[in-house]
Amino acid sequence: MAVKTHVRLRATGEFACFSRPEFKVERVSYPVMTPSAARGMLEAIFWKPEFRWEVREIWVLQHGGEFVLLRNELEERQGQTPILVEDKRQQRASLVLKDVAYLILADLRLAPHADAPLPKYLSQFERRLERGQCHHQPYLGTREFAARFEPSDGSETPLPWDQDLGTMLFDLAFREDDQRQEMTFLRHGREGTREAKGFAEALFFHARLTGGVLKVPQEKYLELYRLEGWQC
């Protein structure tokens, strides 16, 4: 029995790579979509600083198995300085998923500084979903694997798949820290938007697929908000 949620989104694609953090060079995907990848999909369609997406469940509707890709990739991030591709090429393997379909069940949580009611944002999202509008093309794990998306019609059935998936990435907490100024990110609040310095901390949870459904532990969101200093 699915939980009652605000949003149900169906996402499909030919390939997907939900990279495991420990395999980032020769990439290896988790067997199913992670909650952070699901959040990324929802944010690609609609996001505002006034709310956060909380993923409740991910249903595996289709899983076409794994597939190995061997590609020539760039070893350097691209910036303002031009680079000569031939000098910066590395061949990398990726163990990716193919022919996948997921149903994402998620809720909206308003930020403390939000000045509009929840239904306003929900209606905006639903309208965008119906029309196929998005801020950028949603993707399945990595940007080269674009996803198709549509609202759920209620007929979806998860695959009969039971498996203990072990430790899985939940999401990233962007923590302000004067000692570890490893990156810069934006903080939104009543006083507007400001730049903050700190680091990103990965949070994990013990994932288990039961009847093709991955349930996301809600207490993890509270931990995430605590680490990011969010009052809720």
Add this chain to the structure above:
Amino acid sequence: MLNEIAELARSLENEGTLLPVGFSPYREPLKWVVHIKPGNPLSVYLEKTETARPRPYSAKRTSGIIPYPLVDEAAYALGVDRETGGGSDRRAAAKHAAFLKLLQKIQLSPIVQDTALKEALNVLQKTLSQQLFRNDPRFPEILSKDWVAFMFEGAGLEGQLLFEREEIKQFWAEHLSREVAAHKKTSLVSHGTCSVCNHHAQLVRIAPTKVKKLSGGDRQLMSLNASAFISFASDSSDAHLGVCLRCAEHISQTLNYLIQDERHRKTLLLALQAGGKVNYDSPANQVAVFWQKSPHEGDIDGQEIELSTLSVAALMESGPEVEATLNLLQSFLETPWSPKDYALGIPDNRFFLAVLSPNGKGRIALREWIAVTLNDLKDRLKAYLQALKLRSPDGSASRPPTIPEIVVALRNAQDRKGGLAEISPNLVRGLLRTAYLGTPPPPGLLEAAIKRLRSPRGREMQVIKRQPPPFQVLAAVLKLALYYGKKEAETMEHLNPLHLDPAYLCGRLLAVLEEAQRRAATGKLNTTLVDRFYGAAATGPAAAFAPLVKLAHTAHLPKLRRENRGYRQLEELLTDIMTKLEAAGGFPHTLSLMAQAQFALGFYHQRAALAARSKTEE
């Protein structure tokens, strides 16, 4: 995958198979032991030895000066600078100073609480500062690269090497964790949740132990080397692997254990260059490592055998034991689970298989990850082996070919430069997936086998170097591609006279025509009509068969009738096949890839049936 390896590591650790964190087996033996006897005055003497013992190790010690705790090369431990051949280690003094500094750290560490050990460390400090070991007459024999350890002959520590004390191991693990977790520029240490064990810990930048001897070299499974492959850090010197030291060590050591044990490792494919040399750095090399969650030995045909070893019988290379092992596997697959097996949870026990490839000189890529229960494995392996089963060329019952035998058959023709023809690594992994996951046979398999069959070497019917005949293997591959998971996998194991596919009938007809030519010839034929017309007959039967059938009726069959050489049998066969072909719509003009496979299978079946009949008549 890493979760399952870490789980195996825990059980190996409980058995005592794994080394302590930060330890490694060394090829060089421990050459000297410095014995220190407390008293006034201190008595110090040197013992020459040749002991192989695991010792502390750090992948960071390449050109830098990094000392190990209470055991090291003589340049570090004693400050000896003599080198083999009369040279001198100019950095010996700096190395010894680093060793003494580490000794001080051990003395001050809160981990070291044992009073006896503390006393031993104080005396060692005194011994080293006063250089008492120099009084021993053997001291001039010590060279800077000789490994030296220390033993304290008092306070109840007699007979124990100091570096093997539990507290010293813990100190080293802690020290190493900080060393490999510290950022290069700032020396800050990243803390966070380990992506494998889900515990809060120091996250390491490099794994201290390398995976050894995978495809000819030592490599890392987890590593970061360039800015494009890291997230949330300015460059690779600040980025961490997302795992703690314990998990990093456990994973590397467990992979080393699996790779070095023949019962847990099989080489699937070696990347060959022109001239037959192996390119060990190529990602085309494929090595499979496998294990079972709870190791279990099954009683099969009165033999105790580990089920994980048996499950990979399909990966064995040709050899005398293949036959026996495959027979055992067949028995295992045919026997249903007993109530005792269910009570022990064996059907739900999981089997894991990972295919690893090198990528360049330093890294390993995971190319395939298979995790199945033994129950599922049994059903899938059964279907896979059944689809590969085929009578041998002389018509007798035969075992299915293994994956390495299939690889040899698919690449058996030499190219122009004398090297072996290349085979796609995807085909090998695809076969693995069919065998263990039950996925359809890999695309490209059919094409590769048909391509090989066009060459006379591919149609070879003789056993070469204990390998099954190439034609048998290739025909088995075609059968797998055509009938995997279908009921024909059983009925097409040998000649099926009820199979009325026109391409199959054409293949049978070619075998009969060849037999007529062979029987009509007085001496040995250098070239048969198959050698000359197989390619044409397999692609365009309508055009190719007309002159061949005419030739048989005007030359070969009349001769057989005149000389009484089995005319009636062949004539009956020809009439039967031609009648069926006519009913099926006559000779097809062209054959698709699938039809060409049917043609090859029909040809092989009929040839084997004729050979079996001749054998019986003899």
